[in-house]
Amino acid sequence: MLVDGNSLLHRCFHAFPPMSAPDGRPTNAVFGMLRLLVNIIDARKPTHLAVAFDLSRNSFRKEAYPEYKANRKETDPDLVPQFSIIREVLKALNIPYFEKELYEADDIIGTLACQTQADYKVKILTGDRDCLQLINEKVSVLLTITGVSKLVECTPESTEKKLGFRHDQVLSMKALAGDHSDNIPGVRGVGEKTALSLLDKYGTIEGVIASASEIPGKLGEKVRTSVEMIRLSQQLATIVCNVSLDVEPESLRLRINRKAGTEILARLGIKSINLDGLVSQSPQVSKPARPTIQHNAGRIVIPSTGSQQRCGICARPIPCRRFVELGEHGKLAFGAKIFWACRICSAALKPDCYKEIP
Secondary structure: OEEEHHHHHHHHHHHOOOOEOOOOOEOHHHHHHHHHHHHHHHHHOOOEOEEEOOOOOOEHHHHHOOOOOOOOOOOOOOOHHHHHHHHHHHHHHOOOEEOOOEOOHHHHHHHHHHHHOOOOOEEEEEOOHHHHHHOOOOEEEEEEEOOOOEEEEEOOOOHHHHHOOOHHHHHHHHHHHOEHHHOEOOOOOOOHHHHHHHHHHHOOHHHHHHOHHHOOHHHHHHHHOOHHHHHHHHHHHOOOOOOOOOOOHHHHEOOOOHHHHHHHHHHOOOOOOOOHHHHHHOOOOOOOOOOOEEOOOOEEOOOOOOEOOEOOOOOOOOOOEEEEEOOHHHOOOOOOOEEEEOHHHHOOOOOOOEEEOO
């Protein structure tokens, strides 16, 4: 599960009444976000969890369009310190969080989703509809609405029924209608309804642009004179999925540190959040399967070649090293099997039968 930390903390700040720690620091948003996470973990039982944050208001989008998010008010003074507090709490709980200069939380979520969806089903917890563009057969979005009191699960099949538009229309819709919350311009005077009617008729944003001459009246004129702004808006709304992140999926496995978490919650005066459920829900980490060894020959059964991130022997998605199988008398033979093995499996490889290669 991937969590949009910025979106949820903002929503929780406005959804929960003021409260503070013994030292006077405000904590209502932190409390709300933690309570939401506890409920989600209890209900959904994710095996892995990571939280993404914006590092600052500067981003490559603002460099491309200085007016991006320029309409937003200054963050409430009581919310500002809670961003550092929630990071402290997540660190104590052993829940990893990520942030990257010039990128937003959505970009980190998109990158992690793309990196992990081959091996896992991914759920994204957010209040931001931008993430709907990431939906596919392996990725779904848990969208908070009405503050954080209600969640809508959006999948390729359910999004249109629940929200009135398809997940694959989100990006094109923002390109045409813009997004007031992010100050994405779109086409002046075009709202979501009009944008969706154009997309229903012409299919894609490229189809709308290519058929602009066929669109009658003032709407057609607006589209024809706004092509550059449409493309800019599409660029601003597109989530980047190739942020450079030094992370392995196994490092995201949910392993709550109950002791450290309880201690920091006590210091913050947060008493009504029970971490016991989080610990019991966290799956035990199973050790990689031991390789099957043919005792009479000292050889190991190697089901597949594997990869740098997947063991060819036990098939676990963990970092691996590359080996080659040696022939008789420990010599290389033509067509020798090359494969990847994890740390545990490679320990069982006999040096006269296998050799590590760069």
